[in-house]
Amino acid sequence: MNEIILMTHVLFGVGCMVAAVWLFVDVVNANEGNLARIRRLSWGAAGLMWLAFVVAGYWYVTAYKVDKAIILKGPWPFAHAFVMETKEHLVIMLLLLVTYLPIAASNNLATSKDARKLMLWVTGMIALLALAMDGEGAIIAMGVKVGLLTK
Amino acid sequence: MENTTLSKNSVSFGLALALVCIINAIIVVVKEKSDAVMNGMKKITGHHWTTHTVMVLALFFLFAWGFGRANNGKGTTITGNRLIGTLVSGVVIAGLIIVGFYLLAD
Numbered sequence: 586m587n588e589i590i591l592m593t594h595v596l597f598g599v600g601c602m603v604a605a606v607w608l609f610v611d612v613v614n615a616n617e618g619n620l621a622r623i624r625r626l627s628w629g630a631a632g633l634m635w636l637a638f639v640v641a642g643y644w645y646v647t648a649y650k651v652d653k654a655i656i657l658k659g660p661w662p663f664a665h666a667f668v669m670e671t672k673e674h675l676v677i678m679l680l681l682l683v684t685y686l687p688i689a690a691s692n693n694l695a696t697s698k699d700a701r702k703l704m705l706w707v708t709g710m711i712a713l714l715a716l717a718m719d720g721e722g723a724i725i726a727m728g729v730k731v732g733l734l735t736k
Numbered sequence: 737m738e739n740t741t742l743s744k745n746s747v748s749f750g751l752a753l754a755l756v757c758i759i760n761a762i763i764v765v766v767k768e769k770s771d772a773v774m775n776g777m778k779k780i781t782g783h784h785w786t787t788h789t790v791m792v793l794a795l796f797f798l799f800a801w802g803f804g805r806a807n808n809g810k811g812t813t814i815t816g817n818r819l820i821g822t823l824v825s826g827v828v829i830a831g832l833i834i835v836g837f838y839l840l841a842d
Contacts, residue, residue: 642786645785646783646785666838667838667839671834671835671838673785674760674764674788675831675834675835677760677788677789677792678757678760678830680789681753681756681757681793681796682753685749685750688743688745688746689746691745692742692743692746693741696741697742697816698741698816699742699817700741700816702816702817702820703742703750703816703819703823706820706824707823710824710827
């Protein structure tokens with residue numbers, strides 16, 4: 586069950602990242618016709634990230650200690666000491682960015698160049714941070730694997 | 737006087753985001769360096785990371801409210817470019833503090 590929970594958080598996180606990239610492209614081409622979609626997608630991206638965060642937070646607080654012990658005893662202790670430690674604190678910034686997304690999207694992106702630039706920067710940062718979180722998660726999972734393989 | 741075509745909420749939440757990202761990074765350094773702070777944060781919700789998250793979210797909404805009340809309720813005035821610069825700088829600097837701390841100082 587723990588593994589299902591873990592994979593669910595990855596699914597939601599990747600969903601958020603895909604939504605952010607989609608939004609970036611939509612905002613580049615913002616007009617009256619796609620404003621409603623941009624706003625719905627912004628809420629969708631925020632919802633997906635909040636789901637990823639809550640699911641991951643639950644798993645981190647309840648189940649991670651087992652994996653942490655394996656990582657720290659294995660050949661890749663940095664997978665916790667650096668990678669997980671940075672991930673668990675950088676992801677809070679990602680949560681703030683996606684929470685801000687629907688607020689930034691509520692401006693008239695069709696007529697305001699400032700609003701479009703703001704959205705492009707926010708969606709760009711979300712996509713990059715989400716990709717970094719995904720990569721860090723992969724390293725952490727690999728840290729558990731190599732720890733188990735060398736037992 | 738600088739003005740913007742951005743909504744009051746866009747400005748106030750954007751500024752709050754930049755500020756709270758930096759505060760988030762500072763909390764990381766302080767709690768990792770101080771056993772008293774770490775233990776205190778663990779006691780509040782049972783896990784230091786949960787307490788950390790709750791604190792950051794609370795500060796985010798509090799500062800957004802505060803920035804929105806500036807100028808007799810009209811909100812903080814700032815150009816779009818300056819808001820974007822502040823926001824991006826906040827995120828990048830905070831990220832560098834967190835990564836740099838765990839890479840070099842922890």
